Amino acid sequence: MPSYEIAMMIRTMPKAELKNTLMRVSNCIFDRGGIIRKIENLGFRPMPYKTSAHGIVHREANYFVLKVDTGTNVVSDLKEEYSRDVDVIRQRVYKVNQESTDQCSLEEELLPPAYRKEVQKMIEVGKTQVNRFTFKFKYNSGLDYYPFQR
Amino acid sequence: MALIRNLSMRSIMLNMKKVFISDVRGLNSEAVNDDLPVEMENPYKKEKRQCILCKLNINPDYKNYRLLSQFQSPYTGRIYGRHITGLCKNKQEAVEREIVKAQNCAYMPYFYKDKVFLKDPRLFDPENPVRSHRF
Numbered sequence: 286m287p288s289y290e291i292a293m294m295i296r297t298m299p300k301a302e303l304k305n306t307l308m309r310v311s312n313c314i315f316d317r318g319g320i321i322r323k324i325e326n327l328g329f330r331p332m333p334y335k336t337s338a339h340g341i342v343h344r345e346a347n348y349f350v351l352k353v354d355t356g357t358n359v360v361s362d363l364k365e366e367y368s369r370d371v372d373v374i375r376q377r378v379y380k381v382n383q384e385s386t387d388q389c390s391l392e393e394e395l396l397p398p399a400y401r402k403e404v405q406k407m408i409e410v411g412k413t414q415v416n417r418f419t420f421k422f423k424y425n426s427g428l429d430y431y432p433f434q435r
Numbered sequence: 436m437a438l439i440r441n442l443s444m445r446s447i448m449l450n451m452k453k454v455f456i457s458d459v460r461g462l463n464s465e466a467v468n469d470d471l472p473v474e475m476e477n478p479y480k481k482e483k484r485q486c487i488l489c490k491l492n493i494n495p496d497y498k499n500y501r502l503l504s505q506f507q508s509p510y511t512g513r514i515y516g517r518h519i520t521g522l523c524k525n526k527q528e529a530v531e532r533e534i535v536k537a538q539n540c541a542y543m544p545y546f547y548k549d550k551v552f553l554k555d556p557r558l559f560d561p562e563n564p565v566r567s568h569r570f
Contacts, residue, residue, distance in 0.1 A: 292497075292540040327498070333544035346541070350498060377540050382494065389489035391523040 286354045288322070288381045293367070294336075294346035294374040297329070303347060306372045311351070313366050319355030338374045346374050352381075486523040487558060488530075495529050497536035500543045505558050506530050509548040518566040521559055 295306055311321055327348035335344050355363070360378055367376045398404045422433065488495065495503060506515055514534055517527045537543040 292542075294541060325498075327542075332541045333549065334541065336541065348542070375541060377536070379497070379536060382496070385494065385525065385529075387525050389483075389485040389523045390525065391486045391489070391521075392484050394524060395484065 286320070286356055288352065288354050289360065290379050290381055291351040291353055291363070292377045292379070293349045293351065294332070294343075294376070295349060296338075296341075296343055296372050296374050297345050297347070298372065306370075307349070310367065310370070310373070313363060314351070314353055314355060314359075317355065317359045317362060319353055319359060319363075321351055321353055323352040325350040325352070336374055339371045343374050486521060486526055488522060488526040495526070495533045497533045497540065497542065500537045500549075501552055501555070503530065503534045503537055504543060504548050504552045505555055506534065507543070507548050508561070509553055512544060512546040512548060515559070515561060516564075516568075518564045518568065519559055519561050521565060 293310065295303065298306070307324065311324070314321055327350060329345065329347050331345050332343065335342050336346075337343070364376065364378060367373045393401065422431070424431075493502070497503070506520055507513070508515060514531055517524070520527060520530070522530065534543065538545050543549070
């Protein structure tokens with residue numbers, strides 16, 4: 286089961302109701318055989334842009350992030366379920382980022398163009414191509430007429 | 436008879452010369468070896484430059500919108516390019532990806548920078564890009 290992060294914005298409501306909503310949201314995941322690793326509360330704050338959901342315009346929201354392990358086929362189902370939920374303003378599901386082990390390539394990028402691998406490759410590719418500016422039609426090509434517009 | 440003697444003398448002389456030369460060479464090589472230049476790394480080699488995120492080992496994350504907003508223009512909300520931020524290719528790509536995610540999740544605005552973060556320290560100077568641009 287791959288791990289996902291569900292970023293969820295829940296509408297303004299008292300704490301008791303919020304608890305109920307979170308229970309409902311997480312039960313959706315449990316019903317489909319998923320696991321919740323963590324629920325992060327990013328707090329209640331004004332949204333950077335107003336959002337209309339279910340006929341109401343929201344300017345503030347409770348921000349939550351659920352760290353979830355579920356099957357891949359469940360995700361679309363969950364999205365659909367939450368889109369019908371009146372208390373959920375907006376939800377996004379992202380895969381958890383893999384830790385990248387790449388080395389910093391800034392040093393190579395700051396080299397002069399002729400020393401950069403990328404540019405060298407480009408020149409190699411350019412050599413295999415026909416130069417449009419210096420190409421000249423050969424009259425001994427077997428055609429008895431000039432094939433291009435003069 | 437004289438010819439033969441001459442030849443043998445010559446060969447003996449040659450052999451002796453060879454031995455003598457090899458002797459001298461052997462002596463010389465031992466004597467010179469201490470004085471030869473020593474194999475070592477270039478002491479004047481410059482330190483490898485790294486971008487700020489690689490140096491501090493930070494992986495940009497969409498939940499850390501305060502960090503991401505430092506790569507956003509306060510006037511237009513657009514993401515600064517690589518020639519301004521001075522990041523390596525991978526990190527710049529990651530920053531751009533995470534900013535788009537954060538904007539999608541309504542953590543970050545699209546067209547301006549959150550006014551709470553306007554006085555955050557600047558990681559780079561947009562007025563002095565590495566490469567000039569047409570603006």
